[in-house]
Amino acid sequence: MDVRRITLIAGLAIVSYLMIFTWSNDYSNTRPVAQETSVAASAVTPSLGASDVPAGNVDTETDSRVADQPVSTGNQVRVFTDTLNVIIDLNGGDVILAALPQYPASLETPDSPFKILEYGDRTYNAQSGLVGADGIDTKARARYTAKQDRFDLNGSQLEVRLSHVADSGLSVDKVFTFTQGSYLIGLRFELTNNSTRTLSTNMFAQLRRDKSEDPSSMGGIGMNSYLGTTFSTVESAYEKVSFKDLEKEKYTNTSTGGWVAIIQHYFLTAWVPGANDTNGFYGEQGGNGLYYAGFKAPTLVIAPGETAQANAGLYVGPKDQDSLIVVAKNLEKTVDYGWLWWIAQPIFKLMQFIHGLVGNWGWSIVLMTLLLKLLLYPLTSASYRSMAKMRKFTPKIQELRELYGDDRARMSQETMKLYQKEKLNPLGGCLPMLVQMPVFIALYWVLMESVELRQSPFMFWIVDLSIKDPFFVLPLLMGGSMFVQMQMQQQPSMDPMQAKIMKFMPVMFTFMFLWFPAGLTLYWFINNLSTITQQHMVNKSVARADAKLVQDKLIQKNKA
Structure with a gap:
């Protein structure tokens, strides 16, 4: 022999x-959906309401939801930078569309940027807000105002400031910071207690997605990449939690620092909370069939006349290892080379x-x-x-x-x-x-x-x-x-x-x-x-x- x-x-x-x-295991034989050819708003209005918002404190399960509140397409702010084209909905201050001008949707449409976040035919948004006892998003999404409806990055940085004053006396400025050459969007809540009593609230940030297919998949037999959520915590540096897993049971974890992301072929969206904060991470499928993955930050207690801040980062861009290493610890692991990564x-x-x-x-x-x-x-x-x-x-x-x-x-x-x-x-x-x-x-x-x-x-x-x-x-x-x-x-x-x-x-x-x-x-x-x-x-x-x-x-x- x-x-x-x-x-x-x-x-x-x-x-x-x-x-x-x-x-x-990682690829399914599905056909990618077509990308829209512009960054203009879809005729279909996203339904972004309080039912999308987690309730309770950091260690509370996210199962309390109330009715959706649709918004009009006129309440939007558009932001244009060298790396990102973004639409922010003033109802809640959510990023409802993000396109990448340096990454064409296809070679046939070089002037049409690839869209990660989107609404209309697909639903994939990055939401954030304030919940808890005095949170402005607890019962209904807060309605923000902005000084203008279009912002263009002309220097090294651009701040987009949204404002809201609640009936409780809590004044909120929601500030997005865009940096030249970067796919990381800074988020800062500036809070002022104008009331005569102590107020408390929690910042939350989450990704909200439907069951639509991966538009960045390559097509062909079995060529669609892993599409699902990932978490990084003290307990696990990199943990995949698929949408099928979320259909079976909720994911919950508490960790200092960490991040939460939804990854697809070549691209990802990730929320990165404060590195020193103890955050409550969660993932679930809502009753509306959408998937949610996010975190809640520790409770902020604001005395009368005092101010407070809450910060996070939103990465919306390619799975570029050099960029991801700078954004957050272990985020580069989303470029998944499998069990032979040490050779790859x-x-x-x-x-x-x-x-x-x-x-x-x-x-x-x-x-x-x-x-x-x-x-x-x-x-x-x-x-x-x-x-x-x-x-x-x-x-x-x-x-x-x-x-x-x-x-x-x-x-x-x-x-x-x-x-x-x-x-x-x-x-x-x-x-x-x-x-x-x-x-x-x-x-x-x-x-x-x-x-x-x-x-x-x-x-x-x-x-x-x-x-x-x-x-x-x-x-x-x-x-x-x-x-x-x-x-x-x-x-x-x-x-x-x-x-x-x-x-x-x-x-x-x-x-x-x-x-x-x-x-x-x-x-x-x-x-x-x-x-x-x-x-x-x-x-x-x-x-x-x-x-x-x-x-x-x-x-x-x-x-x-």
């Missing part, structure tokens, strides 16, 4: 299984470094693949030399099969004797390949999860490395190169079933890669080409060494 071949085939099958299994992270940093030199993510993939191949050369070289050495003894193994083909036990016994006598390792050519498999899987997730590759062109017909090759040229080239590679690895003594499997593997992989991102297919194609080249060089080197050995023996024999 050719143990090395069986192990190799099993290893390839394991890689395929792991990729497809992990893929199917250095690979991404290497790709990022190469991209800084060549300015093209496609060439970054090519050069990174060749560099990894160079680093793993000692392992792969040993593998190919072992294969070549095994090939030399193919005739002897074939003789053993002819002699003991019907006696499997004797055949195995005699084969092992041959291995021991000639110092052959049947697994010598396979183990180095198994060592490389974690690198392949880690790179797969780097290419799948990195927003930097979104809409990034390579050359010729490859205009977006994050989606499939539109003409299937790369998958076919990859399949052809894999066929050549498998042919080079086959041996005359190979079992017929093994030979059939080896021939079928390129067909199976070609079909799989028809729907994979072009960046991943490019990597596999370049890896195959470098493998073929390296194996050819090793085979020639071994052949020259064998020829020299035979020549030396002849010379010694003639001398004798």
Whole structure:
């Protein structure tokens, strides 16, 4: 039995299984909804009322809700910066739409920014307010006023101030701060107690979303990324809580600092409370079918004539690791490279470094693949030399099969004797390949999860490395190169079933890669080409060494 071949085939099958299994867990076969082509308000009015607002103190479950209060589309403020186009609803002061002008919705509509937060056909908003005993949003959403209905960032920072005076005597300024080049929106509540009694309230901030699909998904078979909530607390640095989980039971946790987010493919929205505050985090599905994920801050007690502040941050943007690290601790974990993150992270940093030199993510993939191949050369070289050495003894193994083909036990016994006598390792050519498999899987997730590759062109017909090759040229080239590679690895003594499997593997992989991102297919194609080249060089080197050995023996024999 050719143990090395069986192990190799099993290893390839394991890689395929792991990729497809992990893929199917995080990805669903759904079709993304279309994005609107402008930031203008939808004709459909969002229903943002007190039923969306958590009740009680920090440690209280968020199950008290009252009736919705619809608002008019005229009560809105629009904010335009270099990174964000935002609409704020004056009824509650919620961010009901956020678009990213630096990220087109599609290559076909370069002037239409991608929308994360949205209302109308979809509902996905970032809400915040004041609840508790004297909260202005406890019974109904507060109606704010603003000095103007449009704000444009012309300098390094822009403040958008909304004002409200409650019947209780609590004066509230809700201030949004936008910074040039940043996707982080600062939120500050400035509170003044103008009454004659002590007032108390809690700030809350939450994300509110419906069941609509992920508009940033790539499309194709199984290519929609994880869509759901995530929490970071002292108890768990990064915890996924899917929408299905929230349908079954509420999520509650109390933690100092932390954050709450809803993530999708390439983008996320996150509320980040004060790092030193003890916040009550929650997630649930409301009776209206919407999902809520947010936090409530500690109670603010304000004496008559005194003031108080409550602060938080709202990140609305791409899953860019360099940006996320600055925003909050552990927020960069939303770029989820899976269980091999400790390998994937250095690979991404290497790709990022190469991209800084060549300015093209496609060439970054090519050069990174060749560099990894160079680093793993000692392992792969040993593998190919072992294969070549095994090939030399193919005739002897074939003789053993002819002699003991019907006696499997004797055949195995005699084969092992041959291995021991000639110092052959049947697994010598396979183990180095198994060592490389974690690198392949880690790179797969780097290419799948990195927003930097979104809409990034390579050359010729490859205009977006994050989606499939539109003409299937790369998958076919990859399949052809894999066929050549498998042919080079086959041996005359190979079992017929093994030979059939080896021939079928390129067909199976070609079909799989028809729907994979072009960046991943490019990597596999370049890896195959470098493998073929390296194996050819090793085979020639071994052949020259064998020829020299035979020549030396002849010379010694003639001398004798």
